Amino acid sequence: MEVSVLVWRRSYVEYLVAVFVGLGLSQLATLITTVYLHRVLSHRSIRLHPALTMAMRFGTWMLTSISPREWVAVHRKHHNFSDVEGDPHSPHIEGYWQIMIGNVYYYRREAMVDDTLQKYASDLPFDRLDKALLRRGTLGFSLTGVALVVLFGVFGPGWGIGPGLVALTTLAVVYLLLNAAINGAGHTFGYKSFENDATNLKLLALVTFGEGLHNNHHARPASAKLAAFKDEFDPAWPVIRLLEKLHLAEVLTKVDEGWDDHRRRIPRTTVSPMGNKTVQD
Numbered sequence: 067m068e069v070s071v072l073v074w075r076r077s078y079v080e081y082l083v084a085v086f087v088g089l090g091l092s093q094l095a096t097l098i099t100t101v102y103l104h105r106v107l108s109h110r111s112i113r114l115h116p117a118l119t120m121a122m123r124f125g126t127w128m129l130t131s132i133s134p135r136e137w138v139a140v141h142r143k144h145h146n147f148s149d150v151e152g153d154p155h156s157p158h159i160e161g162y163w164q165i166m167i168g169n170v171y172y173y174r175r176e177a178m179v180d181d182t183l184q185k186y187a188s189d190l191p192f193d194r195l196d197k198a199l200l201r202r203g204t205l206g207f208s209l210t211g212v213a214l215v216v217l218f219g220v221f222g223p224g225w226g227i228g229p230g231l232v233a234l235t236t237l238a239v240v241y242l243l244l245n246a247a248i249n250g251a252g253h254t255f256g257y258k259s260f261e262n263d264a265t266n267l268k269l270l271a272l273v274t275f276g277e278g279l280h281n282n283h284h285a286r287p288a289s290a291k292l293a294a295f296k297d298e299f300d301p302a303w304p305v306i307r308l309l310e311k312l313h314l315a316e317v318l319t320k321v322d323e324g325w326d327d328h329r330r331r332i333p334r335t336t337v338s339p340m341g342n343k344t345v346q347d
């Protein structure tokens with residue numbers, strides 16, 4: 067009896083650890099997405115050391131299975147047609163819950179269009195490494211699953227298959243939900259400091275390495291820092307500054323100047339489906 071309780075407790079702890087490992091990996095995937103796919107590739111606001119670029123490419127492949135060329139093309143098209151006809155994933159066009167639940171479907175639908183890739187990501191052709199390996203996104207994500215199963219098997223008290231798959235599933239679900247929240251909630255609720263259809267959500271920014279400050283981002287897509295004012299925090303920014311100090315990254319655009327006198331600056335306004343309200347001059 068005592069032994070079975072002990073075994074149950076051990077596996078309970080192991081599954082709890084698996085959830086935390088999945089959460090940690092989803093944060094790492096989100097950091098790679100905002101720094102590499104978004105700020106480095108899509109908007110060219112940061113340049114990375116070649117060694118870090120390679121690490122980011124493998125990180126993208128193994129944690130998200132995303133093709134950078136596809137992600138960049140879909141994202142640039144989103145900026146071009148933000149919340150009007152042609153936007154690949156607008157909650158104003160498709161519906162709020164459609165994006166919150168089906169974001170990945172809308173992403174895939176656009177990523178499969180050759181014209182979109184050619185028009186919006188012609189500067190990112192597939193190289194030899196992409197063709198030989200990194201275009202096989204499912205393989206990268208599967209390898210992460212195998213690594214998790216092996217690690218839980220070696221360091222855990224029992225077989226690693228259950229906890230390994232729990233960690234992998236947590237990574238996938240949380241990563242997809244966070245991305246859906248940026249595209250769905252980040253164009254629906256929150257506050258605005260600039261006249262565009264996106265919104266800022268400070269809490270979302272804390273768990274998406276700054277991406278929740280989406281109204282700021284649509285105002286100045288080229289800014290490498292997404293926080294515009296003193297009461298806002300972009301958690302990726304200290305990471306980028308650290309990478310700069312280590313000579314692994316270089317910020318190419320202005321980040322602090324110009325927010326206050328931006329031509330689309332408006333009094334801070336809360337936004338909800340019930341209506342908008344000015345909260346600060």
Ligand SMILES: [Zn+2]
Nearest residue numbers: 144264280284
């Ligand atoms: Zn947006």
Ligand SMILES: [Zn+2]
Nearest residue numbers: 108141145287
């Ligand atoms: Zn962007």
